[in-house]
Amino acid sequence: MRGVVFDVKRGSVKDGPGIRTSVFFKGCPLRCIWCHNPESWLPEPEPDGDGVIGRETSVEALMEEILVDRIFYRASGGGITLTGGEPMMQFPFLRELLAAAKAEKISTALDTCGFAPWEEYREILGLIDLFxxxxxxxxxxxxxxLTGVENELILENLCRLNEAGAVIFLRCPLVPGVNDSPEHLAAIAGWAERLSGVEEVTLEPYHPLGMEKAERLGRCGTLKCRNFPPSESVNAWRKTVASRTRKRVVVS
Ligand code: SF4
Structure with a gap:
């Protein structure tokens, strides 16, 4: 079983609890206007100057990389995070990698945009500790x-995962003037309150660090903002959401 990844980051502390290895899958069905990983969009390896973005690999080879840090996962409560891109785009490979990680008792997190068939989420539910x-x-x-797709399927999958007992961190990219309205912040808090499986709301303030890559690859969305949001705005977002939900609210 082979798949295509474009990065493996060891020692990550931002993609879930503890120390983690993040595996970045290639391929994404969305086209978010703020995307800072536009090199993930196409499913196959692609040329980039003198190099290539993405590499084919096997579950066995990835597991070798993953197991190097097993001691750190145990000590910190970490594990692996499968991210991208959208890992569900390579479902058979994802399923086999999750099964291999579970066989080694490695904790697993799936970073997902939610835009995939429910039957596939249902199939791997038991192999994922955190969504x-x-x-x-x-x-x-x-x-x-904002993303190129409507959200009915995404919200339906979210509700179904919640009903099935999944542990969920709701990850909310926030872009000033784009999706930081009081209504949107209230909606975030409302969904977090309604869904018992949501343990954390993670606010992800926009950053322009993917802009250069996007320009190089000719994949700029309509968002041309080159500034980080001011810390006052970020604090205000956190306070607004936290005042409306009892769930943990953090800024990533
Ligand atoms: S879902 Fe993530 S990787 Fe895909 S376009 Fe949106 S931000 Fe980029």
């Missing part, structure tokens, strides 16, 4: 403007 689930816009038309 890092994106929430980008509550309104479907707005969601399409």
């Amino acid at each position: 890092l689930y994106d929430f980008k816009a509550a309104d479907s038309i707005r969601h399409r403007e």
